[in-house]
C-alpha cells in the first residue's frame with residue numbers, strides 16, 4: 571500500500587540510533603527516522619526538541635556522536651553535504667539564502683547547472699558581463715519547474731523584492747532543479763501567513779506526486795505536518811516519543827502531553 575510500509579526498498583534517507591551530545595546536553599538520544607521512497611515524512615516537536623539538530627545530521631552538516639545515516643542503504647554518516655547531494659539529497663534553509671541580484675528563473679537555472687554541469691557555475695560566476703544566457707534544454711527544464719511551483723509570473727523578477735512566501739517557493743524551486751530524489755525542508759512555513767501556508771501545502775503535495783520524490787518536512791507547525799504527511803515522527807527533549815500516521819499521532823497521549831506542556835509558551839522564540 572503506502573510506500574512507507576515497504577520492506578524491500580531501503581529508505582531514501584534514514585537515521586539509525588542517532589545520538590548528538592553538545593557538551594553535557596543530549597540533544598538527540600538514539601533517534602531512528604526513515605524517509606521511504608515517494609513518501610512525505612513529518613518531523614515535529616516542541617522548541618528545543620532536537621529537530622534542527624536531526625536535520626543537520628541528515629544533511630551532513632553535523633556528525634552524530636553515535637549512530638548512522640544511510641541513503642538508499644549506503645552508509646553516508648561520514649559523507650559531506652556535497653557527497654550526499656550527489657546521491658540525490660537536496661535541502662532548503664530556514665531563512666532563504668538567495669542571490670538578491672539574480673532573477674527567480676536564474677536561481678533555477680543555476681541550481682540545474684550545479685547538478686548537470688558542475689564546472690560551468692564557476693565560469694558563470696566569473697563572467698564579468700553577468701549571467702550567461704542558458705542553452706535551450708536548461709530553459710525548458712527551468713520553465714517546467716517554475717510552472718510546477720506557480721512561479722512563472724515571477725520568472726524575470728529579481729528575488730530581492732519578493733515577499734517571503736514567494737522566496738520560499740524560489741528556494742524550493744532551486745532545490746528541485748538539481749533533480750533530487752529526497753528533499754529536506756527546514757521550517758518551510760516559518761514566517762508565512764495562513765493563506766501562504768495553505769498554498770505551500772498544496773504545492774508540496776503536487777510537487778511530490780509529480781516528481782515522485784520523497785520529502786522530509788521539519789516543522790513547528792504541527793497542523794501543516796499532520797495535513798501533509800504519510801508518516802509523522804514526534805520528538806521531545808531529543809527522544810522520539812511517537813511515530814505513525816497523522817491520525818495515530820494525533821491520538822497519541824504522549825504527543826498530547828508533550829504539547830500541552832509547551833502550549834502556554836508557544837510564543838517564545840525558537841531555540
Ligand SMILES: Nc1ncnc2c1ncn2[C@@H]1O[C@H](COP(=O)(O)OP(=O)(O)O)[C@@H](O)[C@H]1O
Nearest residue numbers: 592597615616617618619620621622623624841
Ligand atoms: N550547536 C549547539 N551547541 C549547543 N547546544 C545546541 C546546539 N544546537 C542546538 N543545541 C541545543 O540542542 C537542543 C535541540 O536544539 P534544536 O535541534 O535546535 O531544537 P529544535 O530545532 O527542535 O527547536 C536545544 O536544547 C538547543 O539549545
Ligand SMILES: [Mg+2]
Nearest residue numbers: 621622840841
Ligand atoms: Mg529548530
